[in-house]
Amino acid sequence: MSEAKTLRGQGASDEPIIRVRGLTNRFGEQTIHEGLDLDVRRGEILGVVGGSGTGKSVLMRSIIGLQRPEAGEIEVFGEPTLDREEDQLKSIQSRWGILFQGAALFSTLTVAENVEVPIREYFPNLDSDLMDEIAGYKIVMCGLAPEAGEKYPSELSGGMKKRAGIARALALDPELIFLDEPTAGLDPIGAAAFDELIGELRDALGLTVFLITHDLDTLYAICDRVAVLADRKVVAVGTIPELLALDHKWIQEYFMGPRGRAAATASEDAEA
């Protein structure tokens, strides 16, 4: 059994760390979500899948407060996130980290300076040596060499950029991280190594991970449960075997198509 598998699920509980109810998002005439419900359990890695344009990123943006929904309730850490005072929201936001698509590093800052951005925002008076120390620790924890801290994003490979992005997402020791297509653009070996890193970080730090992905290998390797977006809702959420038992056209095509079957076989081989 792979290391990611043996580590999987430790500490997961039924207590929702994210609770979404009746979420509705529209852009003009286009309805993206209508009455969407979702619970994310503390300690789990939840994969979020769905066809292109089904609103995975809009869902994540709604949860983190970058997209104002038309209707619905969102709670994170047991606290409502909509219609909060700025300082209340900021205090909730300090408890999660985000890796946007493509890592979204500041190109004019070094990796270490990028990791320090959230620290400076929340703790502007922290001693700069201590800030450097924290950044260096996060960088190494994410599998980069200590020297990577001095480099600029343009000097990094795609995989290194994602690791730097994770280091920045972990800067404030979050309980929860949001990852938007973290393995997109990585070669299969780099993607597998990145999956392993996410699994290890979850276990070492007790993180909850909200992970949008198109990568079937990632779902099999590290996700405890998978939420499927279709028809403007989360149509199903469960383990992959639970989803496979459902008579839903998109789910069957996604998991039982050639790529889905190849990922399942690779996962079985890894477990053997």
Ligand SMILES: Nc1ncnc2c1ncn2[C@@H]1O[C@H](COP(=O)(O)OP(=O)(O)OP(=O)(O)O)[C@@H](O)[C@H]1O
């Ligand atoms: N700010 C916006 N203004 C107008 N339309 C938007 C906006 N943001 C997203 N959309 C639309 O909402 C729909 C859902 O977008 P979203 O990025 O959430 O999809 P997705 O499921 O993440 O897709 P993909 O897998 O291709 O990344 C798309 O049709 C998109 O064009």
